[in-house]
């Protein structure tokens with residue numbers, strides 16, 4: 170639980186006009202590194218059980234924005250945020266938030282697969298044991314469930330005690346996704362999760378993301394516009410720290426409202 174007041178959540182407050190339930194509501198978010206402002210007062214809502222893609226040229230603030238959602242920017246000296254990110258009626262940016270609990274509910278997967286140099290099994294159980302789960306039968310159950318959800322179980326079920334580093338890059342990335350799933354998150358933040366992978370592994374991760382949105386709300390940063398158009402429901406186009414356009418993915422890629430979006434998706438810059 171993020172705070173003791175979480176149980177008091179008022180779900181109906183985060184319902185958009187089209188009745189899709191919102192999981193996150195970002196209000197006038199500004200993010201600074203020292204005196205430099207990297208995100209310029211962005212407001213947008215992310216829908217539950219959907220995939221939201223963040224696109225835009227290098228340096229436009231996508232990763233900075235993504236990292237603010239589970240307070241990963243706190244780890245960067247000099248980084249600070251203003252505004253609000255409302256999640257279950259609480260402001261994620263508030264000092265009262267339990268950041269460790271927040272990061273369990275809002276998990277993150279990075280560009281480069283980063284399994285621990287331990288067994289496949291231990292990669293998943295490490296944080297669970299830290300959270301106090303000790304019973305082997307319970308750990309076994311969560312390991313299997315998480316690997317199944319990450320579409321990796323069939324490939325690794327006979328070698329759970331082997332090193333995670335013996336897996337291919339694509340399998341390692343699905344293991345990192347399984348590790349996040351094991352913490353029972355509600356939101357998954359994916360920062361270019363398949364850009365370091367070969368095309369077959371990339372396709373598996375894309376299929377997995379579409380499957381995972383049944384259970385989780387997913388926000389993905391991607392440089393790959395085909396990927397954004399294949400897997401996301403809504404797309405946000407960032408430029409120089411501004412949110413230029415945010416709409417249904419189909420609209421963004423076929424009939425964007427803003428000239429800059431059109432120029433970017435047609436490859437005229439970036």
Ligand SMILES: Nc1ncnc2c1ncn2[C@@H]1O[C@H](COP(=O)(O)OP(=O)(O)OP(=O)(O)O)[C@@H](O)[C@H]1O
Pocket residue numbers: 202207225226227228229230231232233234245
């Ligand atoms: N740790 C940091 N310290 C200082 N400035 C940073 C830091 N991280 C990012 N920035 C700056 O903030 C701005 C936004 O960077 P960010 O990494 O969020 O962009 P991005 O859109 O994710 O880029 P890319 O697609 O290349 O990953 C850039 O000007 C970048 O130089």
